[in-house]
Every structure is written in structure tokens, then in C-alpha cells.
Amino acid sequence: xxxxxxxxxxxVRLLKKSIIIIALILTVFLSAFMGALSVRMDxxxxxxxxxxxxxxxxxxxxxxxxxIDDLMKISxxxxxxxxxxxxxxxxxxxxxxxxxxxTTDISxxxxxxxxLGAILVLNxxxxxxxxxxxxxxxxxxxxxxxxxxxxxxxVAEFLSLAVGDTVSIIPKEPSAxxxxxxxxxxxxxxxxKEDYFFNFYYYITESNEFEFSNAxxxxxxxxxxxxxxxxxxxxxxxxxxxxxxxxxxxxxxxYFRNIMPIKLTLDVAVALFxxxxxxxxxxxxxxxxxxxxxxxxxxxxxxxxxxTVFGIYFGIAVAIFLVxxxxxxxxxxxxxxxxxxxxxTVFELSFRTTFSxxxxxxxxxxxxxxxxLMFALSGRRIRSDIIAQEVKAE
Amino acid sequence: xxxxRGVTKIYGSGQTxxxxxxxxxxxxxxxxxxxxxxxxxxxxxxxxxLIGTLDSISVGSITVxxxxxxxxxxKELARxxxxxxxxxxxxxxxxxxxxxxxCVEIPLILAGSFGKENTExxxxxxxxxxxxxxxxxKTKTLSGGExxxxxxxxxxxxxxxxxxxxxxxGNLDGKNSENIMNIFKNLHAQGRTILMVTHDEQDAHxxxxxxxxxxxxxxxxxxxxxxx
Numbered sequence: 001x002x003x004x005x006x007x008x009x010x011x012v013r014l015l016k017k018s019i020i021i022i023a024l025i026l027t028v029f030l031s032a033f034m035g036a037l038s039v040r041m042d043x044x045x046x047x048x049x050x051x052x053x054x055x056x057x058x059x060x061x062x063x064x065x066x067x068i069d070d071l072m073k074i075s076x077x078x079x080x081x082x083x084x085x086x087x088x089x090x091x092x093x094x095x096x097x098x099x100x101x102x103t104t105d106i107s108x109x110x111x112x113x114x115x116l117g118a119i120l121v122l123n124x125x126x127x128x129x130x131x132x133x134x135x136x137x138x139x140x141x142x143x144x145x146x147x148x149x150x151x152x153x154x155v156a157e158f159l160s161l162a163v164g165d166t167v168s169i170i171p172k173e174p175s176a177x178x179x180x181x182x183x184x185x186x187x188x189x190x191x192x193k194e195d196y197f198f199n200f201y202y203y204i205t206e207s208n209e210f211e212f213s214n215a216x217x218x219x220x221x222x223x224x225x226x227x228x229x230x231x232x233x234x235x236x237x238x239x240x241x242x243x244x245x246x247x248x249x250x251x252x253x254x255y256f257r258n259i260m261p262i263k264l265t266l267d268v269a270v271a272l273f274x275x276x277x278x279x280x281x282x283x284x285x286x287x288x289x290x291x292x293x294x295x296x297x298x299x300x301x302x303x304x305x306x307x308t309v310f311g312i313y314f315g316i317a318v319a320i321f322l323v324x325x326x327x328x329x330x331x332x333x334x335x336x337x338x339x340x341x342x343x344x345t346v347f348e349l350s351f352r353t354t355f356s357x358x359x360x361x362x363x364x365x366x367x368x369x370x371x372x373l374m375f376a377l378s379g380r381r382i383r384s385d386i387i388a389q390e391v392k393a394e
Numbered sequence: 395x396x397x398x399r400g401v402t403k404i405y406g407s408g409q410t411x412x413x414x415x416x417x418x419x420x421x422x423x424x425x426x427x428x429x430x431x432x433x434x435x436x437x438x439x440x441x442x443x444l445i446g447t448l449d450s451i452s453v454g455s456i457t458v459x460x461x462x463x464x465x466x467x468x469k470e471l472a473r474x475x476x477x478x479x480x481x482x483x484x485x486x487x488x489x490x491x492x493x494x495x496x497c498v499e500i501p502l503i504l505a506g507s508f509g510k511e512n513t514e515x516x517x518x519x520x521x522x523x524x525x526x527x528x529x530x531x532k533t534k535t536l537s538g539g540e541x542x543x544x545x546x547x548x549x550x551x552x553x554x555x556x557x558x559x560x561x562x563x564g565n566l567d568g569k570n571s572e573n574i575m576n577i578f579k580n581l582h583a584q585g586r587t588i589l590m591v592t593h594d595e596q597d598a599h600x601x602x603x604x605x606x607x608x609x610x611x612x613x614x615x616x617x618x619x620x621x622x
Contacts, residue, residue, distance in 0.1 A: 003503045010496065298487050301448070302548070303476020303504045305469050 004311040007299075008319065094168045095159045139163050140185030149181040156186045279318055396422040396445060396556065396589070400454035403440050403610075414440040416610035417454070422589060424555070427582040429601035429618075430591045437610035438591045439560055445589065446479055446558045447471060459555060476505050480549030480557045484564035486541045488548075490534035494525060497533050498547045505552055519547040523577055539570030546577055550586070557581060559590040563597055575600045 094100040140163035143150050151161055161167060165183045296309050403415040415437045422428055430438045443449040445456055447463050456463050458478060466474050481487075489497050495516055502512045520526050523543035528536060533544055542562060549557055559578070563571035575597055582588050582602075592598050599618055606614040 002508060003506060006503050006508070010492070294487075295489065298489070299500070299504070300472070301475060301481055301487070302501045303472045303474075303552075305472035307469075308472075308504065 004315055007312040008315040094170055095161060096166055099159055101158060136187045138186045138188050143184040147181050148184040150185040150187050151183055153186050153188050395424055397457045401451055401456060402453035403444060404452040413610050418612055424587055425585050426603055427588045427601045428603045429598040430605045431598045432607035436607040438607050442558050442560050442591045476501055477552055478555050480554040482545050482549050482559040482562045484561035486545045488533040488541055488544055493530050493532055494544050495529045497544055498551055501552045515551055519551050523547045538565050542574055557586055557588045561592055
């Protein structure tokens with residue numbers, strides 16, 4: 001190891017500026033694409049952007065429904081059963097005295113949002129997170145049973161709700177079921193970390209406007225996220241049963257026309273793959289661009305093993321990778337958050353990152369193939385007998 | 395001790411087959427200074443490459459200090475080149491961007507040696523070839539004669555049993571050739587075994603034994619009566 005480090009130190013000192021610049025540009029380029037994976041960009045129904053701190057993988061599949069009739073044909077129970085998630089729409093909340101308020105949004109964890117605050121209808125995932133957040137409770141406890149909810153203290157004030165009171169959730173669509181919930185707790189949202197229940201939310205309908213509505217099914221679990229693609233056909237099939245007027249004959253066509261896979265974030269395997277690919281590519285690049293094959297030959301002549309030679313170039317590649325990745329990661333994040341945001345807000349350009357998960361892998365493959373090809377075309381084998389041949393030729 | 399038994403090197407096959415070295419049997423004792431001479435294409439460099447493990451033997455065997463070199467692979471082969479052999483070539487094969495010190499130190503580094511011990515060895519080797527004052531110069535800035543002296547210093551730095559030199563004076567003028575040959579004579583006087591390929595008769599007569607090749611075969615193997 002020590003001898004490898006010695007040569008890395010010496011060789012890095014001799015590296016031409018050109019290779020560092022090339023490596024920098026390539027890494028910036030690739031990092032920008034990788035950033036596209038880790039930064040949520042949804043320019044379709046408004047701009048939401050955040051860094052996925054958990055690096056968990058998920059896919060949002062959006063079904064664009066044309067009318068509220070279509071929406072209501074997908075019953076919440078059925079969607080829950082099919083997709084392990086909640087689906088609801090804007091509702092009216094009404095207390096026992098008939099005092100009401102409107103909600104407009106829905107959270108991933110089935111929270112209903114109003115201008116005043118949130119009402120939590122917990123699923124198991126949220127519950128497990130909130131159990132440890134007792135300091136956010138103003139009174140009562142987190143809802144655990146069916147037909148229980150927790151409400152934001154501002155909502156509670158507005159509707160004069162106390163723990164034990166009953167609140168009705170009344171869908172705007174008359175045919176949808178009306179449900180009653182008992183308030184199990186009142187909470188203050190401030191102490192809660194955002195990602196407890198506020199990771200993201202999306203607009204379902206605007207109050208009293210049902211002419212155009214969207215419903216989405218959300219897959220949160222990293223494993224099921226990948227599996228969800230393969231289940232797509234089944235899901236559409238189940239929608240078909242509900243009587244939706246969907247052209248289901250060609251799932252692939254429908255996939256691109258009606259469904260947006262907005263994001264497939266990095267998971268550990270992809271990240272490792274990225275790192276390994278980049279280091280391999282840089283190793284080949286360093287060896288190729290530095291044209292150090294004669295050096296390799298001479299090293300072998302003087303007693304360097306193949307492992308030592310590879311270790312030297314691998315080490316150089318890692319050094320380049322680390323340095324330029326640190327620099328370029330900043331560029332990548334800037335590119336994704338600010339550049340895209342600028343395009344959206346200033347130039348009114350919309351982006352869809354449907355293929356963002358594929359592009360970096362493709363670019364790796366192309367880059368690797370190119371480098372390997374150039375390496376092969378150089379027509380020189382990395383063997384000490386090159387020197388023997390040269391000597392012979394002389 | 396180097397023992398060659400029926401060593402043959404064949405390039406190509408069928409009608410294009412060419413025997414660069416053809417059934418050579420030779421023994422080189424420790425401490426000998428042997429010159430291998432012959433016309434261009436006689437197989438002298440090929441023979442040196444086979445002994446130095448730079449090329450593979452087609453038929454026969456070579457043992458160096460009792461070790462069959464044809465069977466050496468990977469780390470063993472690297473160790474053999476690093477510890478047993480010191481190479482000197484006509485074209486020097488130095489690292490142009492390295493300093494003289496760095497260049498000479500490479501075999502030590504590859505052997506896993508570092509620090510003060512290396513400094514002492516490099517100083518000693520450079521003193522031997524009279525290059526102590528060029529230690530910090532880049533090798534590309536040196537003259538041909540100086541570069542060849544760096545190559546010799548690099549070849550002896552690990553104190554190898556054998557020095558293989560392929561036309562060491564081929565690119566040098568008369569004065570520099572003389573200097574290099576004197577260094578070889580000094581190394582020989584210190585007990586090193588030297589195997590030198592040359593087409594220069596004057597250089598060859600600096601050796602104590604002259605092996606002449608033609609068409610890949612040994613046509614004469616004589617003691618040099620002029621050796622002094």
C-alpha cells in the first residue's frame with residue numbers, strides 16, 4: 001500500500017491539467033444527472049423541490065382523471081387495498097354544532113390540510129413515527145384506532161374542538177361516503193419535524209371545482225417502488241373494473257400518456273453502482289490519457305506486479321473522483337434546484353424528469369464503452385514484453 | 395549462475411515460423427562479464443530478453459540461481475525482476491518527468507523499502523556513476539551519457555545478482571561509451587555478473603567472455619584473451 005501511495009503522489013503531481021479538466025467536466029455533467037435523481041422536480045402541478053434526505057426510493061404514479069365522477073369511482077377502500085395508501089379529496093369538516101371549514105389538500109399520510117392546519121388520519125407508517133413525538137401533543141394522544149383523528153390546535157380552535165369531540169368529514173361529492181371521527185388528540189405542528197407527516201402534499205381539487213381533478217397513488221416503500229412498475233398493468237386493470245373510461249388496451253402507451261413516474265430516487269445499490277462505474281471509467285481514462293503505458297511497462301520491468309500498477313491508477317482515479325465530485329456535487333445541486341427553478345419561473349419552461357433514472361446509467365455505459373474502445377484502439381498491451389518487442393525492433 | 399538448456403524462441407507458425415533463438419545451451423557463472431555479439435537479427439537481444447523474463451521461451455529452460463524462470467508468474471515474476479535482475483537498455487527507459495533521485499529509487503520503492511535507507515542507497519549508487527550533483531535534475535534534462543548512467547544506477551540499486559545490458563552504448567558517443575564501459579568494468583570488479591549485448595567489437599572486448607550468435611545459434615563461445 002505504501003509503495004502504491006508513493007507512486008500515486010508522484011503521478012498525481014505529473015498529471016496533465018487536461019485530464020483534470022476533462023474529469024471535472026465529466027463529473028459535473030454526471031453529477032447534474034445524478035442530482036436529478038435525488039432532487040424532486042415536479043413541474044406538472046406546480047413546483048415542489050426538496051432534497052430527499054432519506055434516500056429512500058419511491059414512485060408516484062399519477063392518474064389524470066377528467067371528472068370528479070371518475071375520481072369517485074375509485075373508492076378509497078379499493079385504492080387502499082390495491083396500493084397500500086390513502087386516497088381522498090378535499091372535504092368539509094363539520095363539528096357537532098354544524099360549524100364547518102373547508103380543506104383543500106391531502107398529505108401522503110392521509111392528513112387533510114386547511115389554511116389553518118392539518119388533521120391527521122394516520123396510517124401505520126405515520127403512527128410509528130409520531131409515537132416518539134409526544135412533545136408535539138397539546139392534549140390527548142395520537143390517534144390509534146379507527147375513526148380517530150388528531151387535529152392541529154388552530155383547527156381545534158376554529159372548530160372549538162376538544163379531545164373526545166366528534167367531527168364529520170363530508171366529501172363534496174354527495175355520493176361519496178360521509179365519515180365521523182373522534183378527536184383523540186390536539187397537536188402543535190411546530191415541534192414536529194417536517195418529514196413526520198409533511199414530506200410533500202399535492203393538490204387534489206380546488207374547493208367547489210370538480211371539473212378537473214387528479215388522483216394519485218403513492219408507493220412509499222423502496223422495494224415496492226420498483227415493484228410498482230411491474231404492477232402497473234394490474235393496477236390499471238383494477239381501475240378498469242371500477243368503470244373508468246381509460247384506454248387500457250396498451251399499458252405501455254398509457255404509461256407514458258397518462259402516468260408520470262416523477263421520481264425514482266437513489267438507493268444504495270444505485271449509488272454504489274455510480275461510484276464503481278465512475279472510478280472504473282476514471283481509472284481507464286487516466287491510463288489512457290496519460291499515455292503512461294510505457295511507464296507501466298517500465299514499472300513492470302523494474303519489478304512492479306499487476307496489482308501494484310492497477311493500484312496506482314486506481315488510486316489516482318479515486319483521488320480525482322473525490323476531489324471533482326466534491327466540487328461538482330455543489331454544481332449538481334445548484335443546477336437542479338436553482339437552474340431548473342429559474343427555467344420554471346423566469347422562462348416558464350416545464351420539465352419532466354421521467355427518464356432521469358435512466359440517463360446517468362446510459363451515460364456511464366457510453367462513457368465506459370468509449371474509454372474501453374479508445375483503450376483497445378491504442379493498440380498497446382500493458383505488458384512488459386512491449387519493451388522486448390521495441391528492443392527487438394531496434 | 396544462469397543455465398540455458400536448449401532454449402528456443404519461435405515467432406509465428408507454419409510457413410511464417412521464425413526461430414529467433416535456436417536451441418542454445420549456455421552456462422554463465424557468477425561474477426562473469428559476458429558479451430553477446432552478432433549481426434543484426436542474430437538473436438542476441440531476444441536471448442537477453444528471454445533471460446530477463448521480458449519474453450517467453452518456446453522450447454527449453456532457463457534457470458537463474460536454480461530457479462526455473464519459465465514457471466514464474468505474477469508476484470514471483472515481479473520479485474525476480476526486482477531483486478535478481480538489473481536492466482540497462484540502449485534507450486535508457488527512464489521516467490522523463492522524474493528527478494534522478496526519484497527515478498533511481500523506483501526499484502527500492504517497488505521492493506517495499508522507504509526512508510533513510512533509500513536515501514543512502516541512492517546516494518551511493520549515484521556516486522558510483524558520478525551523478526551526485528544531478529540528483530535533483532529531471533532525467534529529461536540530462537545528456538545521453540548521463541541518462542545511461544542514471545539507468546545503470548537504477549539497475550544496481552537493489553544490488554541484483556545479474557545486470558543485463560542491451561547495447562548500453564548504442565546511443566552514445568565515444569567518450570560517453572568509454573565512461574559507461576568503465577562503469578561496467580567497475581561493477582564487474584565488485585563481483586557482479588554482467589551480460590551485455592553489443593554489436594561493437596571494442597565494447598565486446600571489455601568483457602572476459604564473448605559469445606557470438608548467428609541465426610539464433612551460438613557459433614562461438616570464447617574467453618577474451620584481451621580482457622584486462
